[in-house]
Amino acid sequence: xxxxxxxxxxxxxxxxxxxxxxxxxxxxxxxxxxxxxxxxxxxxxxxxxxxxxxxxxxxxxxxxxxx
Amino acid sequence: xxxxxxxxxxxxxxxxxxxxxxxxxxxxxxxxxxxxxxxxxxxxxxxxxxxxxxxxxxxxxxxxxxxxxxxxxxxxxxxxxxxxxxxxxxxxxxxxxxxxxxxxxxxxxxxxxxxxxxxxxxxxxxxxxxxxxxxxxxxxxxxxxxxxxxxxxxxxxxxx
Numbered sequence: 001x002x003x004x005x006x007x008x009x010x011x012x013x014x015x016x017x018x019x020x021x022x023x024x025x026x027x028x029x030x031x032x033x034x035x036x037x038x039x040x041x042x043x044x045x046x047x048x049x050x051x052x053x054x055x056x057x058x059x060x061x062x063x064x065x066x067x
Numbered sequence: 068x069x070x071x072x073x074x075x076x077x078x079x080x081x082x083x084x085x086x087x088x089x090x091x092x093x094x095x096x097x098x099x100x101x102x103x104x105x106x107x108x109x110x111x112x113x114x115x116x117x118x119x120x121x122x123x124x125x126x127x128x129x130x131x132x133x134x135x136x137x138x139x140x141x142x143x144x145x146x147x148x149x150x151x152x153x154x155x156x157x158x159x160x161x162x163x164x165x166x167x168x169x170x171x172x173x174x175x176x177x178x179x180x181x182x183x184x185x186x187x188x189x190x191x192x193x194x195x196x197x198x199x200x201x202x203x204x205x206x207x208x209x210x211x212x213x214x215x216x217x218x219x220x221x222x223x224x225x226x227x
Contacts, residue, residue: 020100021100024100024103025100025103025104025105026099026100026101026103026105026106027167028101028105028163028166028167029103029104029105029167031166031167032105032166032167037165037166038105038108038166040104041104044104
């Protein structure tokens with residue numbers, strides 16, 4: 001699953017550390033999610049999207065056939 | 068039956084140190100919001116992988132028994148504990164680095180490092196059993212460190 005976290009973070013001028021504090025996870029988790037190595041739970045995806053005032057679909061891009 | 072006071076104290080102290088280490092480690096991790104879902108995911112995977120390694124060790128020990136090498140239950144349990152905890156720790160170091168690194172560790176290097184570590188543990192375990200001297204296991208420390216170094220380091224070309 002691709003995501004636009006880095007792009008949205010840069011546009012809002014938020015660091016990984018600040019985003020991790022906002023959503024209550026470690027900075028390592030944000031790095032792993034940003035780089036696509038870890039797909040977050042629906043709850044964490046919701047919190048990340050909420051912190052950018054976006055919907056989950058706007059932040060996370062589901063790729064068909066990649067399950 | 069003779070009771071070894073030293074071994075009993077060592078076992079108790081080892082358990083207490085392990086529990087204290089776990090408690091302080093978790094306390095520090097909680098402060099940095101480290102006990103999150105990625106943490107759970109990584110340690111679930113680590114436990115799963117270390118069981119695969121332990122299964123391999125059980126197979127090797129069974130094979131040695133079939134070949135006629137006598138193994139005491141304490142020796143077998145010690146080796147299995149060493150392999151299980153050791154593989155748990157090593158995989159537990161590699162997975163978080165690979166997950167949160169700014170670039171992925173090259174898979175070929177990780178695989179090669181794991182092969183070096185697994186081979187050295189198996190070879191030196193067999194040697195220590197055949198020679199009936201556990202000190203041979205100490206010789207596996209250097210190849211294990213080399214394997215760990217190979218697995219965790221990426222050359223400059225890989226990181227670009």
